[in-house]
Amino acid sequence: MNIHSIETTAILTDSGNKRVHIIDATIKLISEYGFHGTPISMIAQEAGVGAGTIYRYFKDKDTLVLEIFKQVNGDFKKTLLHEYDADQPIRDRFLHLCRGIFQYGMKNPYEFKFIEQFYNSPYGTTLRRDNIFCNCGDTGQDLPLEQVFAAGQAQQLIKELPLAALIALAIGPIVFLVKDSIAGLIQLDEATVNATLAACWDAVCQMPANK
Amino acid sequence: MNIHSIETTAILTDSGNKRVHIIDATIKLISEYGFHGTPISMIAQEAGVGAGTIYRYFKDKDTLVLEIFKQVNGDFKKTLLHEYDADQPIRDRFLHLCRGIFQYGMKNPYEFKFIEQFYNSPYGTTLRRDNIFCNCGDTGQDLPLEQVFAAGQAQQLIKELPLAALIALAIGPIVFLVKDSIAGLIQLDEATVNATLAACWDAVCQMPANK
């Protein structure tokens, strides 16, 4: 019975893992080859399951990817808010969020590239457009970065630029750098990262005396 | 004979256009749907030619895309150097190049996204890695942005950051903004563009008194 219960647990665990394996494999492969570039058969092999098994967990390939996106994107946003303190000064909040994006990308390269891929796909673009024009987004608010910028502009700390431009100045370099780092094109030490994040602040900051 | 020569010219012209039509269609469709997302049949239809005709001009799909990339990427670099004056001050050169990238993207959205797609594909990543590790690139030097940064650092005008970080700070926001603009997510007026480019300078600039 002892052995038996262990076996049962192991099996249940493994059974529960099957879905996870499929998801992990999908994230990894799609982040590298894109949606149309990764066949179900490849996902099945990477996950160590039969192709048919995938359809026990997900209706079809589209659903698989969409569900994964929702989950990963949600986790990502949650991660960003970890230890985030809305009472800190603007600059600290800004750096905390930017660093969060960077660290998430470095720790979760597949998820990071997966999100990127999705946002740049026709589906992702449509989703973003809908979120902007009718603000009835299912996930609610967007990045708290918006709030930081709004508060910063009220204090005349942040440049008077459209929100989209500020976001581009803050996130653009980070995405760029993380992608190059993931691709193995560069190697970043912590000092460089800190200096680069500070430079992002310089970009959005109003005052010359910004340190 | 008059009529005859006109006909001949027209035919030659149209024949010459066929290759161009194929290339244009490929850029447009791949920029939107990606390599694996655009079948040859779709390219043929968009180009107004038979599917077989494409293979009269290009060996296969890979070759088609690779040749287009070389051409488009070359045109892009050439465009950047248009009216570029290496004797101008560092900041002016920096802004000229950044503005060039931005304007190219706005004028050639399909080409811009096509280049992006390519660089983010496994093939493009490999190509960039090879270009970095053995500097025997076929196209020779990279963006003159590198030279601007090197010269700027010598004058203590530019932050002491690795080249990759500086490039990310300069180009990241522009790529980000152009993509959003192409997707119709934002509308940019010239004042905003100028202010954003100036902000990119703030990011890479050493001195607080940067204007």
Added chain:
DNA sequence: ACAGGCGGAATGAACATTCACTCCATAGAA
């Protein structure tokens, strides 16, 4: 014994590439 999860062969659709054919401008014969 049996219900249900599972793998992977089976299926039909979609794809990249090929090929046999059409069409037409030109060259040369009459």
Added chain:
DNA sequence: TTCTATGGAGTGAATGTTCATTCCGCCTGT
């Protein structure tokens, strides 16, 4: 000038492959 032969561009149906999805036995836990 007119007729005909020729070659090469252009086509799209045919081919073989790969894909997403389905289906059917097997195997395992109960």
